[in-house]
Amino acid sequence: MKTLLMIAFRNLFRQKRRNLFLGSAIGFGAMILLIANSFSHGISRTLINEVVAYVAGHANVGFADQGRLMSQVMRGGAHWKDDILKIPGVKKVDPTMGVFGRAIGNGRSDNVFLVAMNMREVFTHEDSVMTENNFPMTEGTWDALLDSTLENPLILSVEKAKYLNVKMGDVVRMRLQDFNGSYQAIRLTVAGIFQPSNIFMESALFMELKAMSLIMGLRPEDSPYLYLTIENPAKNAINIADSIWRMMAPPLAYMEGHTNSTSLLVSGYRSDSSHKAELWKRLGGTLDSSAFGKKVALFPKLLADSLQLKIGDTLQFRYAMRFPDTLRGDSSGFRIIIGGLYPQTDSLPNNLVLLNEVNFYDKFYDALPKVSGQSLALDSSSFWFQSLTTEWIRLPRPRTTDDVSKQKRDVSQHKYKGTTLTISTMYESASAVLQLESALQIITLSAVLVIFLITLIGVVNTLRMTIRERTREIGTLRAIGMQSSDVRMVFLLETGLLAFFSALIGTLFGFFAMWGLSLLTIPTASNPLGIILVKGHLVFAPTFLSVSTFIILIVAIAIATAWFPANRASKLPAATALRHYE
């Protein structure tokens, strides 16, 4: 084999000019292949790592308070941040929030997205690098968000500042809707201006998390949207999101309280038509439809009889609050209007009052109840558990961008009355980006493979020419005792070596070209290319795997193409080959 390899290698230098042209064609193809692949990979890396990961975190835990899409808060969920941090692989959990609103600058106004920046918690080095990469400051610093001498410090992009006609120290007024559904008018002071690294970052305005929490009406026990930073996200993000999803199975939502001296449990029932119809059947099938109204309650008949209550009567219900406040103290209450009396059922406690979920969730989230957790213990697979309200509604884990969009659509169409919980990773949020990368890869690979096909026709032709020129030599080799398989191997090795060295040199040139191209600065403002640029530069992301795969692929295709002429050469009868004259 060593001898064959030596002969093949030395043969490469026999037709120098011909091999140089052919090698240049293969090398050029390898270079284009590498650049095209690295470019499409760079686009997806830019979109996923620089944009999607920054905008959505490696994974995120999102809420829609009572089904309101833009009210991203979970009442009483503040402890979840610490619970999630205990999961191995979770490096950081960032509470944040964002709200759309109308900003008014100096004589100009625009729709903006105000985002909270969690500045009080310690920024890791990675955070600083990422922030600086995405938002390099042209005026001021990020620390200015903590400047207590300014009224609601604000940082915005150069483009947005220009549009709103504001400069450092100017006031931007903004009208927005808080988590409680009330409209707020606020004043923000421009404390910094940044140059966005890509067009996604242009429209966001930033203020400090704590200041924004106050404006948005976030209570200390509530949790805003959570962004997760995950160790090795490519490997762990989906598993961790699945673990969090399993951990966040919702318990039944109910209140333990009393009316006068009689203890009551109050829960809600799902109000969609299918659940309501089944509930009607299970509760005896005699209840009037008005009993399921939004403002009235289903009351247990036996208890009503003992308290001498009837349909239409009202009673005052009080219960202990999970988070006492200064306004209400440690208990809250509301009035219950009896809309229907249901017969005793073995599956439910005999003092359970059922409210339409619309009514129930209003009361429940307004003052979360303190519960023992024992009073309403139902099997989670049972009909009753499925039909009663839970503290939150855990939506299925999305697997694609389409799933994420569908969940958002369902929430925005008020399909859910309780607060929804969604857990997704950037791979689901950006599955469309990944598909875009795959599509780009297929297009570039197809184009490059066509180039290669043309090149490889050159390989076949060159080899046929070479074989013709060396026919007598083949005859000599066969005459002195070389097996036909060894003759074939010499030609295959020769082609393989030519392809390997050409691809290797082409790859080196490819790296050089990518380096050169990435040095070019392309203006991002109003440039559709801005989406794929980082700080105005093209990003190429070659990987060891892709580079080695391409080289192996090129060599393999060249050898496969050379097989037929090489095989024909090896089958030449020695006498015929020796008789051959050019």
Added chain:
Amino acid sequence: MNIVEINGLTKDYPLDKTIVHALRGVDLKIAQGSLMSIIGPSGSGKTTLLNMIGCVDKATAGTVKIGGVDISGLSDRQITDLRLHKVGFIFQTFNLIPVLNTLENVEFPLLLMGKLSNAQIRAKAKKLLDAVGLGDYFNHRPGELSGGQRQRVAIARALVTEPSIVLADEPTANLDSVTGASILNLMQSMNKELGTTFIFSTHDPDVLQYARSIVKIHDGRIVEA
């Protein structure tokens, strides 16, 4: 003992739309250690006969036995192996491998055999090159040698595997008379020293004096042996 036995050998091959009858029923026995010359005019079938003896071509009819083995029943792999071990070739146009130097050209058949160590192969090749007077040309490529020197390398390559037969197809045709004589002298002395059978074709009457036996061939038939 006969190293070569040929009976009723015919060889036809197509040339454009006609059939060339290169050999027309040849019978020949060649004893071990012979120094035989096959003579005849151009197109008489000398090269075809040598090719048949050297197992590089297949007979249309008849049998060829080398060392008692009928080659018609052998596979391509077995015939190639037989050539490697039993037959050495010297060509009119030298046919050295241009990318190998003198030493590597001589070593090459031994490397294909794969029986000896690299050191043994090298020593054997050097000894033979010394014997043919090319001790100072180990690292020269064929293109850097004269015709006579190339043919000496070819002789060394043909002998390096210690074959039973060395076939030389007009070995002096491309050499001047002095160099040709020195090549024939070399073959003669190798025949004496090693006992290797040498069969060479020629149409040069001056060359015949070196042969101990002569076979005349005309129109594919042996006319005198």
